[in-house]
Amino acid sequence: MKKLLLATMLFAGIFSSSAQGTCGTATAITLASTTITTPAFPTSTYIAGCLATKTGIRALWYKYTPTSNGEITLSSNFPTFNTGTTYSNDTRVQVLTGTCGATGMTCINYNDDINGSAETDPAHNYLSEVTFQVSAGKTYYIEWDNYWNVGGASANFGFKFSFAFTAQTCIRPGELDFYLPSSATEDAIGLVWKNAIGAPANYDIDWSTDFAAAEGTGTIVSVPAGSLATGTTGVTATQGDLSGLPANSNFRYFVRSDCGATQSGWQGPNYAYLAVPAPYELTFDDVAKNYRDGFVGSGFSLFDTDAVGSTTQAPIYGDGDAGSFVATTTSTTAAANKWGYTRALALTGGSTVTLTFKTRLWVASPTGTPESASINVTVGGDQSSTAQTTILSSITETDSSQYNTQTVTFSPTSDGIYYFGFNNNSAQTTAVNFLLMDSLIVTAAMSTKAFSSSDIVVSPNPTKDVVNVKGLNENNLKTIDITDLNGRTVAHSTYENVSDAQISLASLNTGVYMIKITTDKGVSTQKLIKQ
Numbered sequence: 001m002k003k004l005l006l007a008t009m010l011f012a013g014i015f016s017s018s019a020q021g022t023c024g025t026a027t028a029i030t031l032a033s034t035t036i037t038t039p040a041f042p043t044s045t046y047i048a049g050c051l052a053t054k055t056g057i058r059a060l061w062y063k064y065t066p067t068s069n070g071e072i073t074l075s076s077n078f079p080t081f082n083t084g085t086t087y088s089n090d091t092r093v094q095v096l097t098g099t100c101g102a103t104g105m106t107c108i109n110y111n112d113d114i115n116g117s118a119e120t121d122p123a124h125n126y127l128s129e130v131t132f133q134v135s136a137g138k139t140y141y142i143e144w145d146n147y148w149n150v151g152g153a154s155a156n157f158g159f160k161f162s163f164a165f166t167a168q169t170c171i172r173p174g175e176l177d178f179y180l181p182s183s184a185t186e187d188a189i190g191l192v193w194k195n196a197i198g199a200p201a202n203y204d205i206d207w208s209t210d211f212a213a214a215e216g217t218g219t220i221v222s223v224p225a226g227s228l229a230t231g232t233t234g235v236t237a238t239q240g241d242l243s244g245l246p247a248n249s250n251f252r253y254f255v256r257s258d259c260g261a262t263q264s265g266w267q268g269p270n271y272a273y274l275a276v277p278a279p280y281e282l283t284f285d286d287v288a289k290n291y292r293d294g295f296v297g298s299g300f301s302l303f304d305t306d307a308v309g310s311t312t313q314a315p316i317y318g319d320g321d322a323g324s325f326v327a328t329t330t331s332t333t334a335a336a337n338k339w340g341y342t343r344a345l346a347l348t349g350g351s352t353v354t355l356t357f358k359t360r361l362w363v364a365s366p367t368g369t370p371e372s373a374s375i376n377v378t379v380g381g382d383q384s385s386t387a388q389t390t391i392l393s394s395i396t397e398t399d400s401s402q403y404n405t406q407t408v409t410f411s412p413t414s415d416g417i418y419y420f421g422f423n424n425n426s427a428q429t430t431a432v433n434f435l436l437m438d439s440l441i442v443t444a445a446m447s448t449k450a451f452s453s454s455d456i457v458v459s460p461n462p463t464k465d466v467v468n469v470k471g472l473n474e475n476n477l478k479t480i481d482i483t484d485l486n487g488r489t490v491a492h493s494t495y496e497n498v499s500d501a502q503i504s505l506a507s508l509n510t511g512v513y514m515i516k517i518t519t520d521k522g523v524s525t526q527k528l529i530k531q
């Protein structure tokens with residue numbers, strides 16, 4: 001979420017510039033704060049450092065070399081000027097560093113639309129704004145493009161944008177400098193980010209299960225700067241470990257640099273998702289779970305009917321109702337290799353885990369001819385292709401008339417944290433085909449020979465104040481979770497080498513709950529009534 005800083009900027013000057021069309025001849029910005037009216041897009045060299053390219057795209061190049069560390073904000077949010085008549089009303093911007101050329105530049109940050117894809121937001125106007133952190137003496141290249149106007153009436157219009165540099169001594173991590181969290185369990189996780197410019201000695205993490213909680217209002221944890229290798233020469237990262245978190249929860253978090261006498265601004269929000277047990281359902285419809293609920297993968301994009309619907313094709317929702325889904329595409333130039341991954345799932349050894357989900361083929365044009373799309377369903381230890389070494393099923397979808405239910409099974413040999421992967425490995429197609437996926441459900445069942453629910457006694461039930469749980473036939477308790485009928489966890493306990501436990505229900509309202517008891521032999525879920 002970007003902050004609109006435009007109202008507080010003081011511009012040192014306004015000028016019109018004849019920016020050049022290549023990185024090597026980029027127009028230098030020399031003022032710390034200014035507004036620029038660009039010329040029309042020239043025939044130019046576009047570099048897809050952060051964003052996609054397409055035939056006919058043109059670029060406008062600028063550059064800036066700060067004399068001290070700090071932050072820069074760029075914004076084309078001048079809707080009364082950039083109207084689409086004389087000046088473009090749809091912009092994209094990306095910031096790059098490195099040696100000019102398609103293979104020598106690194107993406108620092110980018111923006112297409114200020115409000116992302118929230119086209120229902122009244123403030124959505126297709127203009128762009130981005131804030132990024134900069135290091136003294138380093139040159140930053142600013143590339144604006146006409147991606148959304150190629151071939152249109154305003155294909156080569158210029159536009160107006162603001163530039164503001166603010167010197168800072170304590171710099172926060174960059175917006176794109178956060179990695180996927182690691183080592184997720186049911187109540188702990190490691191948050192990972194690239195070390196900030198200036199190498200602060202410590203960082204503060206602000207986390208909250210309330211996604212709407214403002215920065216600085218959650219639980220704040222201080223962690224020392226780390227030296228994790230990132231795979232990029234000279235770039236290190238910090239892992240901030242959080243434990244004792246609300247079991248199976250999702251939370252938002254911000255990070256800031258702690259430079260001793262001063263602290264930076266907060267960077268975020270980012271989101272993390274603890275491991276959850278089966279049964280688990282993902283509909284991609286719940287805004288309170290960020291729609292994806294921890295499902296990641298740039299090759300699987302979130303869509304709804306407004307984005308890809310067609311009145312001449314069958315409804316595209318997989319769950320039979322209004323909502324969202326994810327989709328991945330084939331390629332017209334090569335075989336696909338795109339990945340999507342579930343959040344962490346805490347599974348019990350010896351259980352039979354069943355995944356069901358719905359797929360459908362779809363083509364962008366109602367007159368297009370559907371071909372096919374294929375995915376491998378995999379399982380592994382994290383959200384990376386290198387960890388997804390076990391292929392559970394190979395599925396090829398050819399049906400563009402309706403959704404089809406897919407079923408995949410898996411038997412974990414031991415208790416642990418698992419991630420399921422979906423690898424789009426479709427063969428090259430003559431036209432782009434979409435594979436739509438929706439309504440993912442994960443269930444788990446223990447072998448009746450190994451475990452019986454009758455081996456677990458819950459009493460008294462109904463109860464007023466406490467409930468006793470006893471494991472029979474050498475069943476040792478591992479965890480006990482109590483959830484309400486909306487699936488929210490209201491109590492969680494862990495145990496080691498005990499067969500009896502007592503849980504207080506004093507803080508719970510009267511009503512019906514579900515109590516899930518996990519032992520070293522299996523899982524029992526029973527109805528629990530609080531009087």
